[in-house]
Amino acid sequence: MSETSHITESLWAHLATFPATREAVLEHLNRWNAFAATDVLRVIIFGVYDAGKSSLLKRLLVEAGVPVPSWLTVSARRETFEALEIEAGNLIFVDSPGLKGGNDRHDDISRKALQLADAYLWVMPPQLVTSGQAEILGFLKGDFFHCKLPHEAVVGATIAVIGRMDEAGVDPPDSPEGYRSIVATKTAEFEAMLRKAGIEGGLVGPLCVAADPYQSVGNLPDPELGLYDPGREWDGIDALQTALGRLGGDFLRLRAWAGLRFVAAVAKELAGELAEHRSAMDLQAERFVREEERYRLFRKRLSVLIAQAEKDLQRRVEEALLSITRIGSEDTGKAIDRLEKAMKQGIDQWSAFSVAELTGLAQEFELELHEHPLEIDLSAIGDVSDGRIGTSPSMWQKDGLNKLRSCVFGFGPVLKESFHAYVGASIGMSVKTASDRLQKLEGLEGDALTAAIKKLFRTTERMEEASKYVRWSELAAVLGPIAAQLAGLGMDLVADLMTAQEAAERKRRRDELIGELAELSAKIVDQANSIFKVICDDLDAPLTEQMELALCKRMHLLEQRKKIDLFLIELNNRLDQMSARRKTAGA
Structure with missing residues (x-):
């Protein structure tokens, strides 16, 4: 195997290793294998549309005794819109639309035709390359295929032709010397153009030809060979046919370069x-960074909300207790009433305000889920990882805020009632039902316990959640009779104040009762905050989930990007083997 073929095989082997594009690579490889199976060289005729390509191809077909196809027309306008081919001898000629014709479809046809060929017949008018020079020279340098492709892989397979030389300004029969002079001038201009572009060696030509001297044949459908005889001595066709004939003897080299x-x-x-x-x-990964930070800020706001709610409840209860510290023997009953009303009103107002804040935050979260779903768009290339990351919505996304809405969006003035509504939405049963079912589990063990849990709660997780809510409900019960408890303590206080004990004893008892009230109030504050936090935790859980999901998807993207980077690094390493030859050729 030649060095060129070795590099080609190495590149195909690596290209086929990338999972996301393997199918496309195999399609290209199948195209190449079908091409390589042929034993006839494929020659692409290209150049600007008015260079005389059609006239030249027509002349070559007539010289080879091949009938001229109906699609081959000669015109000063653009007539070639497809890559049409015809076989003549040991060559297949392909007439292409040319490079950078201004039509995306035509350019794509030319690109595909030029990519898969053994040799090139580059035709230009007497003015040489007056437009699209960068594209033409880029093609010859190999950049059209790849910037690391050596020049010789293209110029070594190219025959350059300056056509329509009968229109160059000198009539050859009248001034043979003048014609030879203009041919020399055009050749020098052409070679200077290539040297300036850094393209040297290997290219055949330029061959100066006049395929249809004086346009005597034009669009005649099936011209006789003798019609071209008047210009045969100077039209350059013999030299071109000789150059084309030599291609067959260089078949293996040309085919190897074609593969590369x-x-x-x-x-x-x-x-x-x-x-x-x-x-x-990278853009998607940056978006996930922003989303992760957004949900982190949501959680921070929730933490601040909880802390503020705790302080607010403490303040309201302390304000309610201030009334009892000023109780005197003459207005004890009124003080007790004020305390009862102040405590109930304070807790109700705290409940309404705190949950309104929580509701607003939850609504913002729901809007965020709707407007900024955490999705990865890999439709253009597919997933390059071994397994796809889960992109199905979480339970929170599926249910929206339905569970939270059931208690928070309609949060009443009494926290206990809202808690019971929350429990119903969370586990699908009332606290009492949950308590009754938990009692039925008492004394059971082993399989009997497992079967009972499945029947009563469906899952162990749901049973444990129900158990937690029942315990909270028992603690929350203190919120119902709070006024009665305080009133009872107040009546004890009244009785003590009405005794004949000394003032010091009354003060001691007074302070003792106030301490008991403070202790009970602290317990109420703790229980109320705990119940409120249970509801807040149910919002914190999906916030945490979304934050972690954003991080997970960002890491997933970075992992895929790394695989792309590693693939491209190895690809460049293998392409450098071509580049080494290119540098050697340019040295």
Whole structure:
């Protein structure tokens, strides 16, 4: 195997290793294998649309005794819109639309035709390359296929032709010397153009030809060979036919270069797509960073909300207790009433305000889920990982805020009632039902316990959640009779104040009762805050989930990006083997 073939095989082997694009690579490889199976050289005729390509192909077919196809027309306008081919001898000629014709479809046809060919017949008018010079020279340098492709892989397979030389300004029969002079001038201009572009060696030509001297044949459908005889001595066709004839003797080298050019073009196309996709992945990863931070801020706001709610409840209860510290023997009953009303009103107002704040935060969260779903768009290339990351919505996303709405959005003035509504939404049964079912589990063990849990609660997790809510409900019960408890203590206080004990004893008892009230109030504050936090935790859980999901998806993208990077690094390493030859050729 030649060095060129070894590099080609190495590139195909690596290109096929990338999972997301393997199918496309195999399609390209199948195209190449079908091409390589032929034993006839494929020659692409290209150049600007008015260079005389059609006239030249027509002349070559007539010279080879091949009938001129109906699609081959000669015109000063653009007539070639497809890559049409015809076989003549040991060559297949392909008439292409040309490079950078201004039509995306035509350019794509030309690109595909030029990528898969053994040799090139580059035709230009007497003015040489007056437009699209950068594209033409880029093609000859190999950049059209890949920037690391050596020049010789293209110029070594190219025959350059300056056509329509009968229109160059000198009539050859009248001034043979003048014609030879203008041919020399055009040749020198052409060679200077290539040297300036850094393209040297290997290219055949330029051959100056006049395929249809004086346009005597034009669009005649099936011209006789003799019609071209008037210009045969100077039209340059013999030299061109000789150059074309030599291609067959160089079949193996040309076919090897064709394989390298094609795989290099595939590598360039794939690398470009992956680079674009990598940039898109970077943008998505940056978005997930912002989303992660957004949900982290949501959680911070929730923590602040909980802390503020705790302080607010403490303040309201302390304000209610201030009334009892000023109780005197003459207004004890009124003080007790004020305490009862102040305590109930304070807790109700705290409940309404705190849950209104929680409701607002929950609504913002729901809107965020709707407007900024955490999705990864890999449609352009697919997933390059071994397994896809889960992108199905969480339970919170599926249910929205239905569970929280059932208690928070209609939160009444009494926290205990709201807690019971929350429990019903969370476990699908009332606290009493949960308590009754938990009692039925008492004394059971082993399989009997497992079966009972499945029957009564469906899952162990739901049973444990129900148990937690029952315990909270028992603690929350203190909120119902709070006024009665305080009133009872107040009546004890009244009785003590009405005794004949000394003032010091009355003060001691007074302080003792106030301490008991403070202790009970602290317990009420703790229980109320705990119940409120249970509800807040149910919002914190999906916030945490979304934050972690954003991080997970960002890491997933970075992992895929790393795989793309590693693939491209190895691809470049293998392409450098071509580049080494290019540098050697340019030295």
